[in-house]
Amino acid sequence: MRKLGCLGLLIGLAIIAGLFWVSRDWSGAGPAAKPLTVVVPDGASLGRAASVLEAQGAIRSATRxxxxxxxxxxxxxxxxxxxxxxxxxxxxxxxxLLEDGKVRQRLVPVPEGYPSVLVHAALMRAEGLTGTIEVPREGSVLPDSYAYQLGDTRAAVVARMQKAMTDYLAAAWKKRKPGIAVTTPAQAIVLASIVEKETGKPSERRTVAAVYTNRLKRGMPLQADPTVIYPITKGKPLGRRILRSELQAKNGYNTYASPGLPIGPIANPGRASIDAVLDPAQSSALYFVADGTGGHVFADTLDQHNANVSKWYAIRRQRGEM
Incomplete structure (x- = not known):
């Protein structure tokens, strides 16, 4: 009887040890010493996925x-x-992870004010996307971060970017305030792209929009430097001062040489700039110039503006920029 009791105890201990080992093998730390990226192919069975996981070092045994x-x-x-x-x-x-389908999310970031040539460049260098695309139409992409998965096509991602812009613009246009200077959603995108490029300070967007709204209503030229630069660089930074000849060039975009809106957007404006154009600040300002802090100072009259310009030049001279 004593021998049978010892045998039973040994069997019980063996069962407990086995269950403990199984629990550790299943729920304990796995063999991956560093984060891994594993691709489970379309249509893969559990067995196929297990073989891939073992080959990549994520699990110890596909069979187990x-x-x-x-x-x-x-x-x-x-x-x-x-x-x-x-x-x-x-x-x-x-x-x-595999049952929940928590796949890795890759992102293509499109900052506010990105021109389409840079959107195209970001898509073409995005790892894991497939296919080639043309440069998207300027102003057709809504700035945001767009998730994609390995193997998605660039054309599909662009289509989502453009649908996002179409949907947002349609909703924003319905909420536009009366008396604004633009009469179509397309014009709103053109003006919003100028506002986007003229200020990176969120608190100023509606006031900058008000300046251009006031100028359009009075038939004054917009005189926006970014519209001069766009035909030269397609929206990329110019990297130098604008030449006098460029300020005089008539090319459909230059708002110094021609009154009214340019013939098209000069960037892809974000939501805030679109909203600013459709609901500009209550302001009679017609001018603005940099204030030396990253923002701008606004003026209702040319005399006020000239005084502000003189202050800006003095700041630049102090900095050794002039």
């Missing part, structure tokens, strides 16, 4: 992973895609 998944898993199908596997992720955590 399949067995554990049948016993401990939820039974939900796994989803294809690119997965970011954290260092030391357990087999249980990895199965949950």
């Amino acid at each position: 992973f399949r067995g554990y998944a049948r016993v401990f898993g939820s039974g939900r199908p796994i989803k294809a895609g690119e997965y970011a596997i954290p260092a030391g992720a357990s087999a249980a955590d990895i199965l949950t």
